[in-house]
Amino acid sequence: MPKELIDDELWSFIEPLLPARAPRNRQFAGRKPTPDRAVLTAIVFVLRSGIAWNLLPQEMGCGSGTACWRRLVAWQEAGVWQHIHETLLAELRRRGEINFSRALVDSSSIHAVLAGKKIGPNPTDRRKLGSKHHLIVDAQGIPLAVILSAANRHDITQLDALVDAIPHIRGKRGRPPHKPQIVQGDRGYSSESHRRRLRERGVTPALAKIGSPHGSGLGITRWPVERSIAWLHSFRRLKIRYERYAHVHEVFRSLACA
Numbered sequence: 001m002p003k004e005l006i007d008d009e010l011w012s013f014i015e016p017l018l019p020a021r022a023p024r025n026r027q028f029a030g031r032k033p034t035p036d037r038a039v040l041t042a043i044v045f046v047l048r049s050g051i052a053w054n055l056l057p058q059e060m061g062c063g064s065g066t067a068c069w070r071r072l073v074a075w076q077e078a079g080v081w082q083h084i085h086e087t088l089l090a091e092l093r094r095r096g097e098i099n100f101s102r103a104l105v106d107s108s109s110i111h112a113v114l115a116g117k118k119i120g121p122n123p124t125d126r127r128k129l130g131s132k133h134h135l136i137v138d139a140q141g142i143p144l145a146v147i148l149s150a151a152n153r154h155d156i157t158q159l160d161a162l163v164d165a166i167p168h169i170r171g172k173r174g175r176p177p178h179k180p181q182i183v184q185g186d187r188g189y190s191s192e193s194h195r196r197r198l199r200e201r202g203v204t205p206a207l208a209k210i211g212s213p214h215g216s217g218l219g220i221t222r223w224p225v226e227r228s229i230a231w232l233h234s235f236r237r238l239k240i241r242y243e244r245y246a247h248v249h250e251v252f253r254s255l256a257c258a
Contacts, residue, residue: 005044011037013087019078034063034071042068047252050236072251081254085143086167088258092142093171099139102206103180104225105162105189107134108233109151116244120150131241133232133253134158136166138180141224143232143257148250155188160197182206184222232256 006014018036042062046053053065062068075081092098112119112129122130130151136144145165147158163183168176183198184206195205233239235256243249 005041005048006037011040013091014040014084017080017083017087018075019080034061034067036071038062039068039071043072043251043255047235047237047255050240050242069248073248076247076251081251081258082167085254085258086169089142089144089167089169090171090176093169097140098142098169098171100177100180102139102182102184102221103136103144103163103166104139104141104222105134105136105155105159105183105185106222106225106229107132107155107158107188108229109133110233110239110241112151112241114242114244116246118148118150118246118249119241120152122151125151131249133229133238134162135225135229135232136162136183137225137228139221139224141228141231143228146232146253146257148246148253155185156191156194159183159185159189159191159194163198163201163203179203186222 015036021033038061042056042060042065045051045056045060046068053069056062056065056068089098109122109124109130109132111122111125112131115129119129119131121127132149132151132153134147134149134155136146138144145162145167147161147165149158163179166178166180168178170176179201180203182204185208187208187210189207190210191207195207198205232253235252237252238256241249243252
């Protein structure tokens with residue numbers, strides 16, 4: 001199981017990004033801390049399966065679910081998850097697999113089990129509690145940035161933040177790019193003020209206008225973002241929000257993108 005979830009190649013990228021733990025005091029007896037790779041494997045297992053922390057199989061060698069949850073939060077506070085995503089984006093760019101000719105934006109709502117921050121009534125689900133994932137991807141559908149909001153936030157309110165959230169992607173010599181040539185979205189992003197701000201940044205807006213007929217041709221290149229959202233929601237911990245704390249759900253979101 002560990003080899004399937006975190007293979008050696010992936011671990012070689014992630015291990016240097018994890019914060020070093022303080023050395024143990026040999027004068028005091030106690031249980032040795034669970035290895036980082038086992039903890040990360042358990043976190044990925046929870047992300048994929050949606051299983052509760054206290055039901056993690058002991059055969060995985062990851063210790064208690066509470067210990068894994070605490071390590072997840074500690075790594076979040078240290079900025080580990082975003083760093084992992086940016087490191088893997090840099091590796092993709094080094095291999096020539098990032099396409100910045102255009103960026104695609106879309107969103108999708110999910111049901112929330114508990115109340116908490118970034119949760120609101122979902123207008124598409126009889127106002128049940130929910131959250132929304134706002135995603136921006138490159139032309140091939142590789143996730144560049146994702147934002148969590150309440151389900152009742154309109155798509156257009158997050159467009160500027162999504163473009164700003166694109167990291168500077170390293171991996172090659174020269175100035176790392178962080179600005180696509182085109183930003184493309186459906187009618188939910190139709191706004192003249194947002195088009196103007198994109199042009200001021202040197203980005204060409206390709207946002208469908210409200211009232212425009214179907215068959216405009218934008219769907220020919222926009223479909224990868226819908227596929228990427230479907231991929232993200234294949235992780236069961238992202239299909240339904242079980243976390244009361246927004247920052248914990250955002251960990252799973254960042255890890256899924258990576």
